[in-house]
Amino acid sequence: MFEKIATLLRLMRIARTLARHDALAAFEEERLIPGKLAAVAVWWGRKLSRRNTPGRPGEKLARALTELGPSFIKLGQFLSTRADLLGEQLATDLAQLQDQxxxxxxxxxxxxxxxxxxxxxxxxxxxxxxxxxxxxxxxxxxxxxxxxxxxxxxxxxxxxxxxxxxxxxxxxxxxxxxxxxxxxxxxxxxxxxxxxxxxxxxxxxxxxxxxxxxxxxxxxxxxxxxxxxxxxxxxxxxxxxxxxxxxVEGIPLDDREALLAAGHNLEEVLTSAAAIFFNQVFRDGFFHGDQHPGNMFVGDDGRLVAVDFGIMGRLDKNTRFFLADMLVALLREDYVKLAEAHVTAGLIPANQSIETFAQALRSVCQPIMGKDLSHFSFAKMLGQMLHLAESFDMTIQPHLLLLQKNMVMAEGVSRSLDENLNLWSLAQPLVEDWILKNRGPEARVREGITTLSGSLEKLPRLISNLEAASEKFSQSGLRLHSETIQDFHKESSGTARWAFILAIASLAFSIGFTVNFILFYG
Structure with a gap:
């Protein structure tokens, strides 16, 4: 009972803090407060809020979370990856939440x-x-x-x-x-x-x-x-x-004036940053999950130095292949292939219409694809594709959300240093080379050979198991559990009996065929 009272009091303090910052408007806008409670919460918020509270709803929410303390700051940063849940603008505002x-x-x-x-x-x-x-x-x-x-x-x-x-x-x-x-x-x-x-x-x-x-x-x-x-x-x-x-010492990655004053070439810095980001994501499948400028520095020798490795992201090979297939489909503007890549990756259920999903992807991607690459935002496009979840019952993958958040950060830093340079245009040669090596025709042949090789490695064990099963079968016949026999006799359906007989015949045929195969080729 005391615990419930303490929880209720804690909730009231949280609500009061949100209201004072007029942060409840963010929940109202995204309909995150159920039913009539929304109207009451917002009315209460207007009564308690500071007059002329500046900023967008997301900025007000960020200030309220900062006042609420460590857990809420971390929660706000984590939720900044959930544009599908909060909306793009609110998520973007929370991404600016400073953990200080x-x-x-x-x-x-x-x-x-x-x-x-x-x-x-x-x-x-x-x-x-x-x-x-x-x-x-x-x-x-x-x-x-x-x-x-x-x-x-x-x-x-x-x-x-x-x-x-x-x-x-x-x-x-x-x-x-x-x-x-x-x-x-x-x-x-x-x-x-x-x-x-x-x-x-x-x-x-x-x-x-x-x-x-x-x-x-x-x-x-x-x-x-x-x-x-x-x-x-x-x-x-x-x-x-x-x-x-x-x-470690260095100049923060987004401090343009300091970098220029130190004699660094901004294009070289960004090219290096693009290659590092690409290699972490595609080559290694292990990337720094919090690559904001406060964690990235440029040393005197020009190398990039990272700190704070509390949040790291991992992408397995299949996910990296999905990203590569997605990029290929995007470059070819083949939206059916792009939709199929989503199904293969398990992002949307197989029972969804591929054609309809392809049409939805076109509506998101076509306006961006038509732009010059220097103004192309892959992070924005990936975020919008993930935002299609609501219509197509897409499964949200946490590692992709973390990747998208870091793409947003990377693009922001890139444009703050040179608005005419784009991280992805700099990384394009690396991406194309990786795709060719890992998803091109030769790579698929190698993948097929590797799969076949793995199957052949298992073949001796399979043959050994079948030999043992065949020997046991020849010595003692096929024995059924007593309950299985009773269930079989109780079953009145002739179809069921014939199915059972066919199953036994198939098993016998399989064992016989395997034995003959072994004798002939052994």
Missing amino acids: LSPFDGSLAKSIIEKELGRDLEQLFLSFDMDAISAASIAQVHFAETIEGEAVAVKVLRPGVEESFRKDLKLFYSLASLLEKSRPSFRRFRLTEVVQTFHDTVRLEMDLRMEAAGACELAENFADDFSYDTPSIDWDRTSRRVLTMSR
């Missing part, structure tokens, strides 16, 4: 480090800056120098952040369930699964060893590529709540 909070006391960071690593701070570092250089919803970062004299950055989880997220996640699950029950049309969005995905993402972010592992994997993928760099991990000073890595 006031830092916690440096003495608390010191206590956490010593407890986690089992040593006094003085035994770990020659110097440790007690003032954090950056603070986010889950952790903050301090500069330090190790005993060995290496300049490092030390990331420390916020005290009590796990418990705070646990309570709010419980609330999010309840709200998702309530919304699905009150708005049956929302069940197709699988809101409870959305919260579960958010839960999984946050859980990984709150284990800094996972972030360290992601950084190492990314570094291995680019070990032979000078254009991209990641901090090295100090595993001796890393644990679940502490991450120590080499300190």
